[in-house]
Amino acid sequence: MADCDVAIVGAGPAGLLLACVLAQHGTSVRVLERGQGRDDRSRAIGIHPPGLAALRAAGIEDAFRAEALTLSGGTVTSRGLVLAELDFAAGSEVLTLPQARTHALLQGRLAELAPDAVRTGVTVHEVIPEGGAARALVARDDREGEICARVVVVADGVHSGIRDRLRVPWHRKPGRADYTMLDVVDAPPDDRARLHLEPDGVVESFPLPGRGRRWVIRERAPAQRTAASFARTVLARTGFDIGDTGDAEPQLFRAGQHSAGRLVHGAVVLLGDAAHEISPIGGQGMNLAWIAACRLAVALTERSDRDAALSAYERVSLRAAAVAQRRARFNMAMGAPMARVPRSSRDAAIRLLARGASGRRMLGAMTMSGL
Incomplete structure (x- = not known):
């Protein structure tokens, strides 16, 4: 039985x-x-x-x-230039x-x-x-x-x-990369996900309830970082100061x-x-x-x-x-590290894809539609 x-x-x-x-x-x-x-x-x-x-x-x-x-939407930038602004429609939000x-x-x-x-x-x-x-x-x-x-x-x-x-x-x-993430407790108010497609690798950040924010950086090679070295890398790649990290410890992970x-x-x-x-x-x-x-x-x-x-x-x-x-x-x-020529082609492609119907399809893929 x-x-x-x-x-x-x-x-x-x-x-x-x-x-x-x-x-x-x-x-x-x-x-x-x-x-x-x-x-x-x-x-x-x-x-x-x-x-x-x-x-x-x-x-x-x-x-x-x-x-x-x-979240209200997502912003994609490269070297300080906005490539795409994607806003979530009612019923298609990410939380x-x-x-x-x-x-x-x-x-x-x-x-x-x-x-x-x-x-x-x-x-x-x-x-x-x-x-x-x-x-x-x-x-x-x-x-x-x-x-x-x-x-x-x-x-x-x-x-x-x-x-x-x-x-x-x-x-x-196929698809494998190393990343490090760090959660900051007291971040400036912001309800947008932000992707920085930088020459040395992507930096992503996602807002959390209570003015928190998660930062994720792509690593060229696996490396166990301190909060200070993590913050320095974000600043060097994006120009953003992530602020006081408190006693948070970065976590290295492999996306396989x-x-x-x-x-x-x-x-x-x-x-x-x-x-x-x-x-x-x-x-x-x-x-x-x-x-x-x-x-x-x-x-x-x-x-x-x-x-x-x-x-x-x-x-x-x-x-x-x-x-x-x-x-x-x-x-x-x-989000991989890129030299100038392929990076310019990628940025142009993202600007084009973010428009009109292709932009809606991109947003749908980002929000896991069709699965």
């Missing part, structure tokens, strides 16, 4: 949102999370229109909007909120819907498909056991051990791109970063995971032909990931 309808491995944004949507449909869920402490890092901050629709499906849109900052708060809102919502759904301190060693169900072999407090479910969803991140044990291919995709060879393995399904990795800048990975989670929730509540529904989930999600990865690869290429 199954312990629950759906067991979800990983209590990150993807696993929690899926659990909320399923619980609202009366599906019994259990979320198995290895960690026990709270992660206060801000990490992903951008919520695009499809991501906001996912939060609406989870029943927390209003709570999210009450804390988030709504920002530190991931720790988004995570807390999802946890709170799931606690309302299914108070006993989340089990922390649980390590899932292996997931075994068995006919029309699956078994998760788990350990908690040095005790081993298993949990049976109609479906086990694997949402344990980019370095998923379960994906590896299922021998699912993990294909590297991968995709699983398949997402459905019998009654085991991959979701989120365990299924595909894209550049995380702007919250793209989290939003893509939420889009897929809503699609998966529909498949898992399908009563007539679940296998066909899961096959459709796999096909559409892999296609959406491929589109998102192509867009991310283009964005990374546009």
